[in-house]
Amino acid sequence: MTTSSTSSTTATAGVGGGAHAGGVAMTPILFILGSCISLQFGAALATQLFPAIGSWGTTALRLGLAAAVLIVIVRPKVHRFTRQQWLGVAAFGVAVGGMNGAFYASIDRIPLGTAVAIEFLGPLVLSALLSTRRTDLLWVLLALGGVSLFGFESLTGAASLDVLGVIFALVAAVFWALYVLASAHVGRIVPGQDGLAVAMLIGALVVLPLGAPGAVAGIAEPRLLLIALGTALLASVLPYTLELSALRRLPRHVFGIMLSLEPVVALFAGVLLLSQEITPLRVAAAVLVVVASAGVTLTARARPAGEPQPIDEAPGWELPTPTHATLTGEMPILTEDDLREDGDASTR
Numbered sequence: 360m361t362t363s364s365t366s367s368t369t370a371t372a373g374v375g376g377g378a379h380a381g382g383v384a385m386t387p388i389l390f391i392l393g394s395c396i397s398l399q400f401g402a403a404l405a406t407q408l409f410p411a412i413g414s415w416g417t418t419a420l421r422l423g424l425a426a427a428v429l430i431v432i433v434r435p436k437v438h439r440f441t442r443q444q445w446l447g448v449a450a451f452g453v454a455v456g457g458m459n460g461a462f463y464a465s466i467d468r469i470p471l472g473t474a475v476a477i478e479f480l481g482p483l484v485l486s487a488l489l490s491t492r493r494t495d496l497l498w499v500l501l502a503l504g505g506v507s508l509f510g511f512e513s514l515t516g517a518a519s520l521d522v523l524g525v526i527f528a529l530v531a532a533v534f535w536a537l538y539v540l541a542s543a544h545v546g547r548i549v550p551g552q553d554g555l556a557v558a559m560l561i562g563a564l565v566v567l568p569l570g571a572p573g574a575v576a577g578i579a580e581p582r583l584l585l586i587a588l589g590t591a592l593l594a595s596v597l598p599y600t601l602e603l604s605a606l607r608r609l610p611r612h613v614f615g616i617m618l619s620l621e622p623v624v625a626l627f628a629g630v631l632l633l634s635q636e637i638t639p640l641r642v643a644a645a646v647l648v649v650v651a652s653a654g655v656t657l658t659a660r661a662r663p664a665g666e667p668q669p670i671d672e673a674p675g676w677e678l679p680t681p682t683h684a685t686l687t688g689e690m691p692i693l694t695e696d697d698l699r700e701d702g703d704a705s706t707r
Contacts, residue, residue: 387605391617394601398621399628401594402471405463406633408577408586414463415566416573420587421594422459422563423574430560435553444545448554451541452561458538460566461531468524470635472626476648477506477525479622481532482539486655498654505647512640619652 408417440448465474483502487495509520545554567574577583609617622645629635 387608388617390601390605391609392624394598394605395621395624396628397593397597397601399471399625400632401590401592401598402466402625403628403632404586404593405590406466408583408590409463409467411580411583412573412577413570414467415460415570416577417570417587417590418456418460418463419563419566419570419574420577420584421591422456422559422566424587424591426556426559426563429552429556433552433556435556437553437557440549440553440557444549444554447541447545447548448557449561451538451545451554451558453565454534454538454541455558455562456565458531458534459562460569461527461534465524465527465531468521469528470626470641471629471633472622472635472637472641472645473509473520474524474528474531475625476622476645477509477528478532478535479648479652480506480529481535483651483655484532485536485539495655498651501654502648502651505644505651508640508644508647512638619649622648622652 405417405421408420412420462474462478465478480499480502483499487499509525512520541558542555545558548554577587605617626637626641626645630637
């Protein structure tokens, strides 16, 4: 999403930006931090549903509620979808369901900060695979080194990790990478939010075989349904609003660096909200993942003119930045054109 036009307008403009630090508006940075906190509160709230309806039931209920709301608001014109659009949206929906289900299954078994740090490997590895820069591979190796500290900690007996929980986090990482690609693809071939609305429904159907009993129990119990709605608000609606506002005001590299703080925020959120244990090795692991993610963001600012493009992409294509809300599948990947259109619409 970073282009020279974005950097020149967002880095120098103080519209709604408040105080500046080094030429960067502080208000959108606070928006991103607020989004981080909101997302972690949402994840912590979701864990309160696990004992009653399970992680898969929670996933099915959240995605089902989100899909229902989106379909009512967007009213997708599915009768106009072509075969190519249906295939793209179906792949997007599978990625949404798999990412959500695996992530919630992981935080049901391992600490929140650990799960998020492991999941970050998905987009990091994807960035390295789509790039010919050797530095990107080095950043991924650094992140792998950080994540390996969790395993070292577990092997030494300092703090054991549930193996299945780690596997689910790795599966979520794979689906997050697929989500980035599928969301960007659907955003190009399906107009508006039709693709996202239908993909959310498909995502709910993907996890329904495992989550149906829990989802039904959640719907039947008003208290559980209220918690599910609160989770959707904190983990989806609020991050979407805050991040969209920040993206309109910040250069992509600044936004990406702030996003890279997510594993550390998740680590401390697990301590403060869920009373999860914090250890020096976990802090070191999260910091290494943050440094790797920030490094990928910084080195991606200037793509060499001769760097190969993915086979099915036009010249100049750049992998869009995933936002926090992509973790819950509630927000599509935003491209530079999306932001410009939103900005133009807001000024009319």
